[in-house]
Each structure stands twice: as structure tokens, then as C-alpha cells.
Amino acid sequence: VAAVNTAVEQLGYRRNRVAQALRARSTGLVGIVAPQVSNPFFAALIEALDRELRDEDLELILADSRASVEEEARRIQILVDHNVDALFLIPTDHHLSAPALRFAQRSGPVVQIDQQVDGVESDYVGVDNTLGMRAILSHVVEVGARRVIFVSGSTGSRRREAFETEVRKVKGLVASPTLIGTFSVDFGQEAVAQLLRRRRLPDAIICGADIIALGVLRGLSDRHIDVPSQVKVTGFDGILFAEFCEPPITTASQPVEAIAGEAVDLLRARLSGDVSPPHRHEIAPVLKVRRSSRAIEAA
């Protein structure tokens, strides 16, 4: 019998995972819903999650929500229909994503990543935005900035709150009203245009994401405004390209591997029946100081 088994399996028999899934009520599939796969930060995160999940014999079903709450809800519904064993969600909106998140939770474990929906009890893994903002702000004040402005996409609510709380704690900093748009290079460029319609440039532009900072740099360079001598710029996330642009961007770098590892650990625990209250895991970002915020030597 054992011989038959061995022979048959070596002759290419593979058990049917669909039938298995029907019987066992477990597909071995995990969904991930992200606002934009082409944002290098999310792409890096997805790559890291994929790698972690491989060791668990779980496969990733990818769904891009295009930063739309409706699309997000739709994609979650579809993933749930496919009986994913669990779901990773990078919420699109800290408030409007709540119903979709709650719905997802009804059918299995959900781990929120990077962004947190307000007022919903749920597992979460992400970076500590307060620490990150504090590091960025104490750095820019150190290199001589006084007037600062925050520029971010609409979802970065926790990050925005962190900015607004921390900026008050740092002596000598004055914040102009925050500029909110989308997480895109284009918005970074547009933000510069908006800024220049005001009286004068701040000393530092604090961006909620590296891709926004990239656009800000381009907007400034198009107008022949030098970074860092005329204005300093910082990003957030630590994407590869923040290091390879000109000037390289100072950023709060998210430890993507650690986040993915922690997220999968949480998932594994839930899948093996852990019913303890939601965990919120906040991982410290790493401040990478680069030329975009360098102090001016001779004043």
C-alpha cells in the first residue's frame, strides 16, 4: 500500500486542492487589498508578505483597491466569496473603510497593515507614526528649519495627527496649514504650485510619503528652487527611489520585512485559533538622513 502510494505520487499524482478546500473549509489562500500596487512601498510590502506566506503554504490573492472605498469594498467581497482563509488589508480611508473592514472580519481573520481604520477593533501592524514624525521634526529643527508644512495623501490620517501633535512639542517650529491630496508624484508637484501661490516658502516640506516627496523635489527643481539650501524636503516610507533621486531624500524608513513578518505571525496565530483581543503592533521606523535636509554650512 505504501509502495502504491509512493508509486502513484511519483507518477505525478497531486491531490486536488479545490476538493480539499471544500471538504476542509480552508483554501490556503490569503487575500491582500492594497490601494495601489505600483506604489513601491506597497509593492515591497507585498513582496515581503509573499515571501513570508510561502513558508506557511499560503498563497496571496492580490486586489488593488485603487484608493477607492467602493472598489475596496467590492474587492473584499470577492475575496471573501473565494473563501480566503484570511485577509490583509491596507485600508484606503481611515474612516470610510470601516464598513468593509467590519464585513471582512465577519468571515475570517483580518490584519490591517500600514493604515488603521478608526473605531474598529482589529489586528494591526504598521510603523509608529508618532516616533517617525518626532524623529523627522527634531531633525529638521536641528538643521535650522522653523516654518514647516505637512503635505500628504488623504489617508495618512494617523501620520497627519502625529505631525500635528508632534510639531507642537518641538520648540521653535511653526506649522502652516497642511496640504492634503493623493499619494502620488503628481500631487507632490501640484503641492509645490499651491505653496508658491502663498507668500513665501516654508523652511521644510514634510511629506507623508516618499512618492509625494519625489514630486515635490521635481516641482521645486522646475522652478529652480534649490534643495536643501532654499528649502528642505523629507519623505516617509523609505522606498528605494528616495535614495536614488537628486538630492536623495531624508525619510522615515519603514522596516518592511519586520512588518510583513509580524503580520504573518499574527495571521498564523489567528488561523490556529488564537482569540485574544486585537493586537496593535507599532514598529519603529528608521530615520535616514540624506541630502534633501542637509544643514547649510555657511550661513
Add this chain to the structure above:
Amino acid sequence: VAAVNTAVEQLGYRRNRVAQALRARSTGLVGIVAPQVSNPFFAALIEALDRELRDEDLELILADSRASVEEEARRIQILVDHNVDALFLIPTDHHLSAPALRFAQRSGPVVQIDQQVDGVESDYVGVDNTLGMRAILSHVVEVGARRVIFVSGSTGSRRREAFETEVRKVKGLVASPTLIGTFSVDFGQEAVAQLLRRRRLPDAIICGADIIALGVLRGLSDRHIDVPSQVKVTGFDGILFAEFCEPPITTASQPVEAIAGEAVDLLRARLSGDVSPPHRHEIAPVLKVRRSSRAIEAA
């Protein structure tokens, strides 16, 4: 009865797609195996494929092969085990990926994207590398380059062949021996180090991918070699960040939406029973001339 159906369904009934899949022998899942999700070109491609597939009621299972043939084979096996209805494959090696590709073909439609495996009959959608190389080479010769070198990752075989064929057709160009490494920023930097161990810089460094070009730029800038006045640099793919680096990189831009659209069209045809011989769809890239290859005004 109809009333009951309506009522039941509105009360949250959803049919079980796993049971449906078992019965119908169709899961509604499509696999994609890519060498590196965090390469922005692949990320953009995956995003575009996801969008196209959404309209077909198909979901994407993502598998990163980490540019390893063994891992690629393993991931394909797993996707096949999950009964994906079809597979997109961005092969890791134009030769060594052949067994895995053949294996995948035995269990359903496969569309190769971006890279082609030699000697296997298979659907394929990608860019016309010959056209792209020709455009790049005639451009660099026009801006005064004479000695050129090709720097690429190991897989870019078609692209490399295109370079080596086309470079001979352009009057006035002389090619140094090609440098082959990996598709990464790091390799771009390393390639510059290797180049500088030789006697003298070429006039133009033709990179097989934008991310390599990014590394080349950094390697050159670290050594205070100016682009484009001392050496010209070109990329391939047209990733967003090729436009937002310094200097912006001249590149053969791949029309990602068109490629994804074509790939899904092919898939749809195969899924609805089309058994015509393999289609090879080569789409023309668009040359984007940027500062990294600008002619020097005053010679």
C-alpha cells in the same frame, strides 16, 4: 420561488465559489509568476493586469519567483495545484525556464509576458525589443556617441540580442563587450565600477532596464562623472522613477496598459476555447528622450 430567491440572496446569501469550482472545474483564479514584484515595471504590469482581470471576474494569485528558476518552478507547481484557470508567466531565464513553462502548459493556458523562453511554443505579449534598441541606438549616435556598451540583467536575452544585432547596423557605433549581472540598482552601480577598471568610459551606457540605469547614474555621480556631458546613459521599461531622477533617464517606454490588455485578451480567447497556434504579440515601445542622453551644445 423567484421571490424566495430574491429574498434569500438579499439576506446575504452568496454561493460558495469553492464548491462551484469543484463542480465546474474552474476556479476563477489566474496565477502570475514574476521575478520581482518590487521592480516598478513588474509592479505596474501587475497592477494593470489586475485591473483588466477584474472585468473578467478573475482574480490574480501572485507568486514572486525571486529571479530563481527553482523557485519559479515551485511556485508554478503550487499555482497549478490550486487549479488556476490560467497562468501569466514572466520567465526568469530565457532558457532554464523552459521545463517549468512546459509543465505549466500541460495544465492550462499560459501567456508569457515581457520575456520569452526559447524554443517553447507559447502565447507571448511583450515589447518589440528590436524596435526599442534600434530607437535607442539611433538616438545615441545622433547625439554624438560612438563607443557604446550594453549593461543588463541575465534574462534580457532577447533585448541583448536586439542590442547586438542593431548596434552593427548603425553606422559609427562600436560596442564594447556586454556587462551582464542582475536587474537591480546595485548591479548598475557595480557595472560602473567594472567599467572604470577598463581604460576609458564609453560614450554611452545602454542599460537593459531602468533600475539598472538608476544604479549607473548613482555610480557615475559618486565618481563625479557628469551625465550627459561625459557619458550618456539610457534605460529601458519606462518606469515612473526614470523620469524623476537626476538627470531624468532616456528610455524605451513599455506601454504597460496595452501589454496587459493584450495579455488578458489572449487569455480570454484561450479560456473560451481558442486553440489556434500561439500568438506572439510584440508591441512597439515609445522612446522618451530625456536629459541623460542630451547632446552637448558647445563641443
Add this chain to the structure above:
DNA sequence: TTGAAAGCGCTAACAG
């Protein structure tokens, strides 16, 4: 037109 039954491939449970 409506309803019952069979079976997709698997595994847990139970009988021999």
C-alpha cells in the same frame, strides 16, 4: 415547469 439525484475529489468517521 419543477424537483430529485448524481457526482466533482477529498477526508473524517465509522464498520469490519
Add this chain to the structure above:
DNA sequence: CTGTTAGCGCTTTCAA
């Protein structure tokens, strides 16, 4: 210890 059976939820087929 081995072998049979039932049933996961669906859809197709065939009968009433």
C-alpha cells in the same frame, strides 16, 4: 489495521 461511506455546496441531468 484496512476498507467503506457520507457529505462538503454546487450544477447538470434526467424524471415527474
